[in-house]
Amino acid sequence: MKLLFIFLALSLYLLQVECYRRRAYTRLGLVEDDDDYGESSSENDDAGEIWALLVAGSNGWYNYRHQADVAHAYHTLKQHGVKEDNIVTMMYDDIANNQQNPYPGQLFNSPNGKDVYKGVKVDYKGEAVNPQNFLAILQGDESGVSGGNGKVLKSNEKDKIFVFFSDHGATGLIAFPSSMVNI
Structure with missing residues (x-):
């Protein structure tokens, strides 16, 4: 029963x-x-068009899944016709080539799955994965970002925006690799 x-x-x-x-x-x-x-x-x-902001809000080997999930989301969006130019990716990018990775240069988000790291364009890495850049990217504010390649969402009122944020959090809290934001 x-x-x-x-x-x-x-x-x-x-x-x-x-x-x-x-x-x-x-x-x-x-x-x-x-x-x-x-x-x-x-x-x-x-x-309108679809724009996407994909964020892995953590770093470190123990948070492998967050970056693997963002890489998988990147490929899923592309497979469904979202333009590469319309996807902004933020991830610390310290997992694929981590010394603990038994498959250097690769990430997997499912057992026996495909390498989801291959082909992912990471726009913001390391310390550039922060709350200030996150908000500037969402607002389309190119002058408000620091680090990374300066890519932001250039959406208009007809467009749809998809935000995928993979990390730990809690009610009223969003976590980034080196800081947290209380909302």
């Missing part, structure tokens, strides 16, 4: 995750299958 309850709870959870994923994809105009998601983004060109 206990095993059945666990199975049902897990099934319900996975169904809920899939529903949230589909809803998010639909809102962003990311379509895997027109039958499943409704109108495709190519039929809705007047809706």
Whole structure:
């Protein structure tokens, strides 16, 4: 009986995750299958573009998953048609070539998965992954960023913005590698 309850709870959870994923994809105009998601983004060109800010708010080998998840999100967005120029990536970038990495120069976000580090364009690394740059990038303020390549979101009122922030946090708190922000 206990095993059945666990199975049902897990099934319900996975169904809920899939529903949230589909809803998010639909809102962003990311379509895997027109039958499943409704109108495709190519039929809705007047809706603007998709811009993305991907952030791994931690560093250190023990936080491997945060940078691997950001790298995976980068490839997922590109596979769904988001332009590389519209994706801004912030990650400390100390994991792929970490001395503890048994696969130098590679990151994986699932067992036996593909290298998600290959091909990722990291716009802000090291100390440039900070709250000030995060806010300046979101606001499209090129003069407000320091370090990195200066890339910001150049969105307009028709565009959609996707922010993926992978890290530890708590109510009213956002963590970055060398600082935390209370909100």
